[in-house]
Amino acid sequence: MADVKKALIDWAKPGIGSLSPYQPGKPIEELQRELGIEDVVKLASNENPLGPGQKALAAVRARLDEMARYPDGSGYVLKQALAAHHECAPETITLGNGSNEVLELIARVFAGPGDEVMFAEHCFVVYPLVTKAIGATPVQIPARDYGHDLEAMASALTPNTRLVFIANPNNPTGTWVNDTALKTFMRVVPADCLVVLDEAYFEYAQRPGYPDGTTLMAEYPNLMVTRTFSKVYGLASMRIGYALSSPEVADLMNRVRQPFNVNDPCMAAAEAALHDTLHLRVSVDTNAHGMQVLEEGLHGLGYATIPSIANFITFDTGTDASPVYDKLLHAGVIVRPIAGYGLPQHLRVSIGTEHENRRFLAALERITASA
Numbered sequence: 454m455a456d457v458k459k460a461l462i463d464w465a466k467p468g469i470g471s472l473s474p475y476q477p478g479k480p481i482e483e484l485q486r487e488l489g490i491e492d493v494v495k496l497a498s499n500e501n502p503l504g505p506g507q508k509a510l511a512a513v514r515a516r517l518d519e520m521a522r523y524p525d526g527s528g529y530v531l532k533q534a535l536a537a538h539h540e541c542a543p544e545t546i547t548l549g550n551g552s553n554e555v556l557e558l559i560a561r562v563f564a565g566p567g568d569e570v571m572f573a574e575h576c577f578v579v580y581p582l583v584t585k586a587i588g589a590t591p592v593q594i595p596a597r598d599y600g601h602d603l604e605a606m607a608s609a610l611t612p613n614t615r616l617v618f619i620a621n622p623n624n625p626t627g628t629w630v631n632d633t634a635l636k637t638f639m640r641v642v643p644a645d646c647l648v649v650l651d652e653a654y655f656e657y658a659q660r661p662g663y664p665d666g667t668t669l670m671a672e673y674p675n676l677m678v679t680r681t682f683s684k685v686y687g688l689a690s691m692r693i694g695y696a697l698s699s700p701e702v703a704d705l706m707n708r709v710r711q712p713f714n715v716n717d718p719c720m721a722a723a724e725a726a727l728h729d730t731l732h733l734r735v736s737v738d739t740n741a742h743g744m745q746v747l748e749e750g751l752h753g754l755g756y757a758t759i760p761s762i763a764n765f766i767t768f769d770t771g772t773d774a775s776p777v778y779d780k781l782l783h784a785g786v787i788v789r790p791i792a793g794y795g796l797p798q799h800l801r802v803s804i805g806t807e808h809e810n811r812r813f814l815a816a817l818e819r820i821t822a823s824a
Contacts, residue, residue, distance in 0.1 A: 496803040497789040501687035506732030512725035524717035531720045547706040552681040552694030564589040568615040580618040600628030603638040620651040627761020632664035654763040656685040686726040691719035743804035750814040784816035
């Protein structure tokens with residue numbers, strides 16, 4: 454039996470055995486079980502602290518009686534809504550079970566053994582994960598000021614580079630590339646290399662010069678943009694995201710996409726969320742205020758932060774961050790350790806409600822004072 458098990462492991466695709474599973478933020482229920490703490494604040498997974506809007510909730514309730522039926526595998530209604538929202542053709546859209554699935558589909562379709570996939574140091578961990586899973590060669594470019602060094606990435610392009618992942622803003626650092634830098638980079642990328650612009654935090658990025666990747670795709674047909682409903686729209690548990698690309702790229706993606714990868718209630722919720730401009734505006738405003746509170750609070754406690762335009766902020770503990778993370782857990786506050794992203798001294802904190810932000814800062818102040 455042991456020999457059979459070993460043989461099965463040996464038969465796995467090269468690279469799979471070296472992977473570490475994706476580690477999400479610790480669930481509230483898990484901390485409650487482990488430490489017996491009832492009052493827990495979770496600021497670990499960059500979720501919208503306000504939750505979904507009322508229009509999305511109503512749309513989900515209206516679809517519950519249809520749970521016995523398969524969803525529309527083409528996602529026709531949601532694609533029409535997204536096409537109107539982005540002023541694009543429905544044929545340019547690929548729906549996914551969260552944008553994570555879309556990222557995996559991209560890797561499966563466009564890269565494999567012998568191909569290079571490029572990304573930055575401190576990037577979203579899914580990029581190297583999917584690269585290794587498909588047997589492609591990961592090419593990690595050192596970060597500049599915790600973000601993308603597009604000049605270095607341009608210099609590292611080779612005839613074997615098939616994919617380039619750029620998160621804008623970047624997770625877990627919150628850094629961003631501006632419109633000029635992105636266009637300069639795109640002008641030197643070969644036509645047979647696909648650039649994937651991951652805009653999961655697009656709606657929070659309120660900065661002059663921040664580019665909307667969807668407006669660049671007509672000029673650069675090898676540019677693809679991914680978005681999600683998990684962040685500002687508050688639908689993280691529903692798992693729905695999408696990609697915008699040329700119709701030819703979308704056609705290839707939809708050939709390998711599972712036919713019922715997105716369920717009916719979540720498509721209804723996503724469509725409703727697109728039209729809930731009030732909830733969007735309140736969410737963005739809440740985030741901007743919370744970011745200011747956390748920045749000032751962290752600086753007041755003596756911690757350096759990485760400037761962020763997303764819905765989280767990353768700060769430097771000055772030493773191994775694990776003890777601070779553990780002490781915060783015992784105070785009932787969950788944040789995100791990011792040693793797996795090459796930042797062992799840093800912790801990432803999602804922007805929460807006013808109460809949650811103050812709870813985190815109060816706990817950190819006690820920990821800092823006792824150090």
